[in-house]
Amino acid sequence: ASLSTRMGFAALGGVDPDDLTDELFLHGVLAHSSFTPSEVFGAGPRGIDVPVEYGWVRDTLLVDGRWNIAPEVLVMRLADHLPPGPGLVLAPRREMAWSNSVRYAGPGDEPVARIHPDEAAELTADRHAVGHATVTGRHGSIAVTVVRDPNVAPGVVSITHGRTDGGPGVLTSSRDRVDPLTAMPLASGVAVTIARNGPST
Secondary structure, eight states: HHHHHHHOOOTTTTTTTOOOOHHHHHHHHHTTTSHHHHHHHHHOOOOOOOOOTTTHHHHTGGGGGGGOOOOOHHHHHTOOOOOOSSSSSEEEEOOOTETTEESSOOOOOOOEEHHHHHHTTTTOOTTTTTEEEEEEEESOHHHHEEEOTTTTTEEEEEEEOSSSSSGGGGOOSSTOOOOTTTOOOOOOOOEEEEEESSSOO
């Protein structure tokens, strides 16, 4: 707040930050609500229950009720989008108990590749079993445990991202097909193959 004041802005409505208290700040915030500050402070730490308002952002904030956040260059690129060709493609995923590259629960065993049961038929003999396989792309390969998952679309190999060893990043490149708009490497839709390793378990 002090920095914004020196830059000529009034981040706190013109109040000197050295004189600001929690109560004074909340009075300013509550001035824009449907409750008076005295009502909120009088309700104590549990606050006041209010009904849930669904769709209020669309109804009150958006012009014509529509988001307009896509830059024109992105809209133009979407018009040229082509679906992936035949074969399998990579789709990184997030798993419960993982926060990007940090695992906070679970065993954290070797990478899991979730694929549609139809795709898994050639990799696992038992429809309820998992199998071990190698996923290979243009830039590398990783050993995975195959899990049948009907929620994964046919033609997709879905692997948890974030692992420093054996994650889908091994199958991507930091130089080939880097997005010029975002500088992000291509990590989804990468063509891959999957081959069974030994007998299923």
